[in-house]
Amino acid sequence: MKKTSMIAAVLLLVACGSASHLTPPANFLALDENEEGYAQRATSAEGVVIATRELDNDHEGTLAFWVEAIKQRMQHTRGYALTAESDISIASGQRGKQLRFGHDEAGGPYVYWLNIFVEGDRVFIVEAGGKQDLFTTTQPQIEQAIAAYRF
Template sequence: MRLSLLFVSAICLFTAACGSPFKASTPPGFVEVDNHGYDDRYDYRATTADGLVIAVRAVDNEDGGTLEFWTRAIENQLRSQGGYALLETVDVKTRAGVAGKQMRFGLDQETTPHLYYVSIFVTDDTVFVHEAGGSKELMTKNMAQVTASIDNLELK
């Protein structure tokens, strides 16, 4: 019995230690969705009924890159491989005061302008990437919810 309790305690500690390094809050008007094997790059995804998507992922900061390093690396990748035009870069903060950078990109899909916002937060161990994207009309209409999802992001 004692060995079983020790084993169960060890499993609980292991599970807690391996939990997500962040907590995302789903803003009003959005519904959290599972990836269902569609795209496992994200740890969290939410969408509106009209298709505006918010996603968050956490990746290991194996090489100890800085916020400036990761901001530039992601910008280079999106501009060269995705055809995105960088509109501006702004400072962002979570409600807890964690500072990050937000890159705002534009892309026209056929005749419809789209916006794609990538917010980056970096700790010694983890790079947190918060993404929001959709048509320019939807992004403008839901900007308060997008901002709230960044404000309420809890990084561990």
């Protein structure tokens, strides 16, 4: 019986096509998967969103490469301000980089976090963002969700 349950779980994972798993904060609503290129996405009622991406890394670019590419794109092309950068580790043991950006939109400050992980030929990204004041109130739960991320 136990064996059957495990097989079912594995089959479910394969069926979903997702090699990673993020448990959203308790007060978030999980949206349909595979929307807009996201593996997972969830939102709070106020509009703070957390999402994951799983991307091909056929040429096996390193974490440093992707971090630099993302910083370059966000700062110099999109006009985001890099407010903080730090190393991060997740529940499954991998180490990655957390980039915290700020951006003024519609006259107000917004926060946008990108957490980047590289594992072989895959890149895993956890995004989180929202209006700054709303994001700040949810920040502990967001951090907890990122820390519990697995792939």
